[in-house]
Amino acid sequence: MKLLVIAGPPSAGKTALTKQIVKNFQSQLRIAYLKIDVVKAYEDIELKKEFSILTRKVYSGDLCPDHASVMVLGDVIDWAEENKADLLIVESAGLCLRCSPYLNQGLGVVVLSSISGIHTPEKMGAMVSLADVAVVTKIDLVSQAEREVFIQKISEIHPSGIVMETNALQGTSLHRLYNLIVNSEDITPDQLMLKGSPPIGTCTICVGKKEIGWKNHFGVVKRLDGPIADYLYRGE
């Protein structure tokens, strides 16, 4: 089974890109799709309705969605393999930019909109720098010069990454991406690892406790003055 992880901020065009990929491969490959989101997602329903592929979604709720994905990915790979999928597509929630959801196998794709700010690629940190491929979307809305400036910014952050441009609604110029997907190696599930360091979701704040102040929490926490505590704070 091949694995494709798609990340990127909300409204960058992740789902539009996913649809083009599914449209291109649906006659050749059995595709399974997972959407990870926090409170609401419709992508799984849309994709199932439009292409009749296997879909799942998971809400992370109070848990950090990247943290949730670490746990859920193991299960979803089992699910996809049981259903004899040839290609598993995982679409991340694309919210917090602390982490990246890419694995040491398969293909990691970051989706960036060409109308997002020029400094966005830098701000996105690991989500850009650990991706195998960056796909720049909405290229019909900006000038060629601006697109080249945007791509230059991405290349400066991630010199070894492959950058490509598309109008994801029409699916222009995606042959190169399709080739990369087809030529990506099948995964070996028991050797899957995250590429970047995972989030820390072990403290009471990370799991959704809303109270303010030290006495209500324990875990890895930070004082107003000073660095992150190098011990586990256990409350008062």
Add this chain to the structure above:
Amino acid sequence: MIQEITILPGRDRNGQAEKFDAITMRAGETISIVGPTGSGKTALITDIELLAQGDTSTGRYLLLNGQVPDEEMRYNPTKKPIAMITQNTKCFTDLSTVDFLTIHARARGISDPSIVRRTIDLANTFTGEMIHPEVKVTVLSGGQTRSLLIADAILIGAAPIILLDEIENAGIFKQEVVRLIQSTGKIVLFVTHDPVIALLTKHRIIMSNGSVQKVIAQNELELRAAQNLLELDQRVGDIREKLRAGHMITHVQLA
């Protein structure tokens, strides 16, 4: 070196194959693309800009010097032989004009720092409102943005193929632009509704319903008509500039 570019047919809106074998354009030639709004003009030059290989909505293929272009040509901006000026009159990039051009020059592999200054100077010959180097590109007017992007395409893009999408729409000195671009030995395509530009080009591609209907070669009669129209256009242009500057029109000037 790019000597020629060839368009191979795709499909129209109804999925019907286009009725031409191949359109080949050579260095030094100018071509206009005309047709009603929504006829597929912008899609055609977008295919050229992306060096489409059957992977755009039209299904067209592009050849450079008769060959399928390699991936580097398609995807690496420093190798890309095409500069396109779209109808966009708005920049989203939150950078000053100088920074924007500096990064673009870097993207295109140009190390001479004077390119930035020269590009702004050239842009300022196309527009009545001067562009200040330190002003953010996001606040430039439509005409300033267009002028800057055209100057950028000529000097920084410095590509052998230039695509211009309706340059007449932007409140810039189009005669200046056309004259400058036509003298460069490049392959230049104009998407246009402007009769002067359409008649001044060597070939005219007629579009409708998403496909190329025919290609017309310039003839003597049309060229003479173009000269007459050019004089008329020049007069209209002079009057436009007077009005923009707040002057009044006298009877003599209109005669």
